[in-house]
Every structure is written in structure tokens, then in C-alpha cells.
Amino acid sequence: MSDSSPTIVxxxxxxxxxxxxxxxxxxxxxxxxxxxxxxxxxxxxGAVRAAGAxxxxxxxxxxxxxxxxxxxxxxxxxxxxxxxxxxLDLQGRLLDAAVAAGVPRFMPSDFSLDFTKTRPGDxxxxxxxxxxxxxxxxxxxxxTSILNGAFAELLTGEAPIVLHxxxxxxxxxxxxxxLDFTTKDDVADYAADxxxxxxxxxxxxxxxxxxxARDLAALMTRLEGRPWKPFRAGGLGLLGALIRVTRTxxxxxxxxxxxxxxxxxxxxxxxxxxxxxPLDNERYGKTNWTRAADVLAPRPASSGARA
Ligand SMILES: NC(=O)c1ccc[n+]([C@@H]2O[C@H](COP(=O)([O-])OP(=O)(O)OC[C@H]3O[C@@H](n4cnc5c(N)ncnc54)[C@H](OP(=O)(O)O)[C@@H]3O)[C@@H](O)[C@H]2O)c1
Numbered sequence: 001m002s003d004s005s006p007t008i009v010x011x012x013x014x015x016x017x018x019x020x021x022x023x024x025x026x027x028x029x030x031x032x033x034x035x036x037x038x039x040x041x042x043x044x045x046g047a048v049r050a051a052g053a054x055x056x057x058x059x060x061x062x063x064x065x066x067x068x069x070x071x072x073x074x075x076x077x078x079x080x081x082x083x084x085x086x087x088l089d090l091q092g093r094l095l096d097a098a099v100a101a102g103v104p105r106f107m108p109s110d111f112s113l114d115f116t117k118t119r120p121g122d123x124x125x126x127x128x129x130x131x132x133x134x135x136x137x138x139x140x141x142x143x144t145s146i147l148n149g150a151f152a153e154l155l156t157g158e159a160p161i162v163l164h165x166x167x168x169x170x171x172x173x174x175x176x177x178x179l180d181f182t183t184k185d186d187v188a189d190y191a192a193d194x195x196x197x198x199x200x201x202x203x204x205x206x207x208x209x210x211x212x213a214r215d216l217a218a219l220m221t222r223l224e225g226r227p228w229k230p231f232r233a234g235g236l237g238l239l240g241a242l243i244r245v246t247r248t249x250x251x252x253x254x255x256x257x258x259x260x261x262x263x264x265x266x267x268x269x270x271x272x273x274x275x276x277x278p279l280d281n282e283r284y285g286k287t288n289w290t291r292a293a294d295v296l297a298p299r300p301a302s303s304g305a306r307a
Contacts (some may be wrong), residue, residue: 006030006074009096010053012109017156018079020188021195024226026052028192031039035060035069038239055273060090063202066097073098076179077107082256087128089148094105099141099298107195109188110145113180113265113274114205116240125256125262137202144200147276148187149180149207150269152295155216159262162216162296168231169220171213173240178215179269180207181204183290193284204274207288239267 008025012018013034031152032053036045037060045055055217058069070076077097080086098106108129115126116133136143138285155162160170171177186208194200211219213230220228233239268274281289 005029005031006196007033007036007072007119008071009033009073009076009098009103010018010079011035011090012079012081013048013053013055014040015079015081016164017081017111017184017188019047020184021077021079021191022048024051024185024192025217026186028196030192030196033068033069033073033128036182049260058255060093063093063097063100066077066093070094070097070101070103073101073103073106074198075107076103077191077195078109079111079191080109083125085129087132088135089124089209095136095139095141095286096139099139103141105142105144105195105198105200106136106139107144110138111148111191112146113149114276115274116203117275118268118273119184122273123268124261125265126165128192143202144197144204145203146187146191146194146220147203147205148190149274149276150179150265151187152183152208152292155181155292156296161266162220163231166231167220167224167226167228168214169216169228171230171232172234172266174270174272175213175232177225177270177272178196178210178212178275180210181292181295182206182208183295185287186290189286190284193286197284198245204280204283206281207277207279209292211292216292216296219296223293223297236267236271239263239270243267261280 008030013022014036022032033060034048034053036055038057048055078091110129114130114184118126163170190206196205217228217230243263245259
């Protein structure tokens, strides 16, 4: 650790977003102390090092060790992923450790649509964030959550939105409802800026692009030179019924993102309740936001399959 660089303690740096945040922090000159589970493989620790962070093996159940690992940090940031054991229990221990170590700021692993405006009970993963926010807001530490809508990469196949074979954009409810998308790298860049910002507010809302189903259909028409259309599968009531059926029929699982949860996420976006407004995109002067067109532009066949 150098004398002048701020230290950021980061949990989740072996993960997809966390690795990107570690790299973005390192690019900004921060000393990144990446807390990884005891026994984390050499390969994963090597990737953390390659991102420019220093992996520190830790027993996350050892409160004293966790607190020692947080000493001197300007911010403790989390990119943990999972259900209650990760978002409530583990993040809770990390929060306690940050407070005990006198760290001034905490950044939880929210990275979602605006769960402060959606309805409790509608989205299992947003309920976990809401519960953690209540705990965090009662703790003697300042906090900043990054809200980024959906990862824009989901448009390339994982989320059932851009349907390549029928040339349709699947939507529920209003095809003109605007939806927020941000790429993982843009989220990581912004999260790094916020982690290093002593004056960051409690909530920061960002979107690399804001598009409706109709906008996406027009975009795909332009990109492919053949007609695309929105395909309204039904209203939000029908989507709600499908979520209930899918959830009932799905085997219980610890997976953070089962199909029914993805459907809950789409409902919160399609209803407009999770819409991010106003946006804080300009706070750190970032101008190179990745647009939906960049994500969806056709790539050489070798660079990845399309749904
Ligand atoms: N808005 C969106 O569209 C969207 C989409 C996807 C994800 N996200 C959010 O982005 C955040 C990061 O997700 P991700 O996809 O980057 O997750 P990921 O790749 O699954 O990484 C999860 C990280 O959490 C760590 N972790 C999980 N459980 C742990 C435990 N019990 N003890 C210690 N470490 C633990 C993992 O460590 P190991 O490597 O040791 O397992 C890993 O570093 C989450 O908040 C997630 O919900 C948002």
C-alpha cells in the first residue's frame, strides 16, 4: 500500500462484476485489497492480481480478522452475489467489520434497478437488497448504492428480450416503456469512481442506454437492414401469473437468478416501477457509455452465438 493512494477493500473480486471493479479501481490508482475466501484457487487469485488488486485470504466467519482486514480503507465495497447468506449474512458481517475498523464508507452489492421504488414481495432479489439497505441505513457509516438497471450484456441472449429468429423484441405491457441498461464495464467504471468519492450520495442511478421495446426494434431494423417489431406477449397481469406458475413448478434452488426471478426483474422494468430517474451519469464526467447499439451490433460469427 502506498502512502498517497486510497485503499479500497473489495469483497467479490473473484466474480464477474467484482473483477471489473477491482481493475477499474486499480486503473484509478487505488490500492485494492480484495478479500477472498480462504482456500480460493491460485487461478482465481491470479486473476485478481492481474486486475491490479491484492488478494487477501480471509475466513469471512472470523469477525476480528474481517475487521482487521478493513483497517485503513477509505471504503469497503461489495460485489458479492447470492441470496440471503451472501447479501444479508455475509454482507452484514462485512458491514460490521467496516464499522468496527472505523471505515467511513460502505458500498453494498446492489447493482440493480431501483429497488427503493418497487413493491416489496414482487422480486425476491430486490427484497434482499431492501432488507440490507434498512440495516445499512441504521449503521454508523456512510453508504452509496449504485443502481444501473439491467446489465446490457443480457440483451445479447441471456434475457428473453431480443429474439433473433422471429426478429421480434419481446415485451410485456407497454412497448413504449423505457428500460435502463448498463454494461458491466460501465457499471464497474462508475462504481470505482463512486468508491473513491468521499462525497458520494446514498444512491447513484446510471444507465448506459435507455430504450423501449419499440426503440430496440427500430435499432435492430437499422442494424440488420430487415424489419423487426415489438412482440407484446401480454400485459403485466399475465406476466405475474406466469411468474407464479413458473415459480411453483421450479424446484427449490439456491441459484441467485432462476428463470422466475429473471421474469420478476423484467416485470419491475416493464412496469416502470424500477425505472432509474433522475440519472447521475454525469457525476464523474464519464462520456463513453456503451449504448444498446454497441452491444447489439452484429459481430463476426466466431465471436459468439446468438439466441
Ligand atoms: N443488474 C443486473 O442485470 C445484474 C446482473 C447480474 C448480476 N448483478 C449483480 O452484480 C453483483 C455481482 O454479481 P456477479 O454476477 O459479478 O457475481 P459472481 O460472478 O457470481 O461473483 C460473486 C462473487 O461473490 C463471492 N461470494 C459469493 N458467495 C460468497 C461467500 N459465501 N463467501 C465469500 N464470497 C462469496 C464470489 O466468490 P467465489 O469466487 O469465492 O465464489 C464472487 O467473488 C450482484 O449484486 C448481482 O446481483 C446485476
